[in-house]
Amino acid sequence: xxxxxxxxxxxxxxxxxxxxxxxxxxxxxxxxxxxxxxxxxxxxxxxxxxxxxxxxxxxxxxxxxxxxxxxxxxxxxxxxxxxxxxxxxxxxxxxxxxxxxxxxxxxxxxxxxxxxxxxxxxxxxxxxxxxxxxx
Amino acid sequence: xxxxxxxxxxxxxxxxxxxxxxxxxxxxxxxxxxxxxxxxxxxxxxxxxxxxxxxxxxxxxxxxxxxxxxxxxxxxxxxxxxxxxxxxxxxxxxxxxxxxxxxxxxxxxxxxxxxxxxxxxxxxx
Numbered sequence: 514x515x516x517x518x519x520x521x522x523x524x525x526x527x528x529x530x531x532x533x534x535x536x537x538x539x540x541x542x543x544x545x546x547x548x549x550x551x552x553x554x555x556x557x558x559x560x561x562x563x564x565x566x567x568x569x570x571x572x573x574x575x576x577x578x579x580x581x582x583x584x585x586x587x588x589x590x591x592x593x594x595x596x597x598x599x600x601x602x603x604x605x606x607x608x609x610x611x612x613x614x615x616x617x618x619x620x621x622x623x624x625x626x627x628x629x630x631x632x633x634x635x636x637x638x639x640x641x642x643x644x645x646x647x648x
Numbered sequence: 649x650x651x652x653x654x655x656x657x658x659x660x661x662x663x664x665x666x667x668x669x670x671x672x673x674x675x676x677x678x679x680x681x682x683x684x685x686x687x688x689x690x691x692x693x694x695x696x697x698x699x700x701x702x703x704x705x706x707x708x709x710x711x712x713x714x715x716x717x718x719x720x721x722x723x724x725x726x727x728x729x730x731x732x733x734x735x736x737x738x739x740x741x742x743x744x745x746x747x748x749x750x751x752x753x754x755x756x757x758x759x760x761x762x763x764x765x766x767x768x769x770x771x772x773x
Contacts, residue, residue, distance in 0.1 A: 540770040547679065549763055565762040568769055569737055576769060602706050609744070611697070627697045628676055634700060634711040635673030 520594035523623035655758035693722030
């Protein structure tokens with residue numbers, strides 16, 4: 514098990530969208546930022562998320578005039594900032610998701626993307642962490 | 649709208665003997681989650697961020713002890729560039745994949761992703 518926690522590698526600059534915004538605004542924001550994941554907020558509080566997957570699973574013809582609230586995932590799948598990488602990866606695999614909300618005290622403090630973990634593999638940081646634990 | 653209208657024409661590829669740590673480094677730097685695996689000039693499969701998450705990290709490997717050959721997915725599910733975007737969408741959803749290589753004459757000429765499909769959605773909203 515890696516001693517790193519999610520808080521240390523998550524992305525704190527995640528993208529947000531209001532639940533009342535149009536789907537067109539959401540799609541534009543995703544494409545501009547090249548990010549397929551937005552945290553949906555209401556009065557600054559996270560109430561769900563919207564991914565490219567959520568949008569494209571709907572029939573294209575049915576999306577005209579729709580708002581974020583109509584299409585978003587309302588189930589908040591999250592981990593605490595102190596969660597281990599291993600536990601978080603297992604949860605992401607189980608839920609078939611590529612990004613997960615990181616919460617503390619009821620607030621979203623960041624988002625962890627699969628690429629944040631892939632980066633650790635590339636840097637061999639997970640490798641060093643495992644070696645350290647074994648010593 | 650056809651697949652060729654939305655696909656990305658920049659496709660990263662990898663030798664099958666590339667170490668997984670190097671593949672991961674490339675993905676993280678380029679923010680690209682898929683590499684086409686090439687052997688003797690022919691595309692033989694695909695390795696994605698999902699493969700690294702499922703077959704490396706969640707199984708307790710570090711990546712340093714594995715090569716792309718150990719974890720890539722083959723055969724690839726592909727599509728032709730004259731196919732419609734709707735066909736690409738159906739293939740991605742049915743097979744639960746995010747990356748759909750576009751192949752012509754046994755060559756990978758592009759890749760369609762869920763973000764490519766989002767582009768099409770935005771055009772029509």
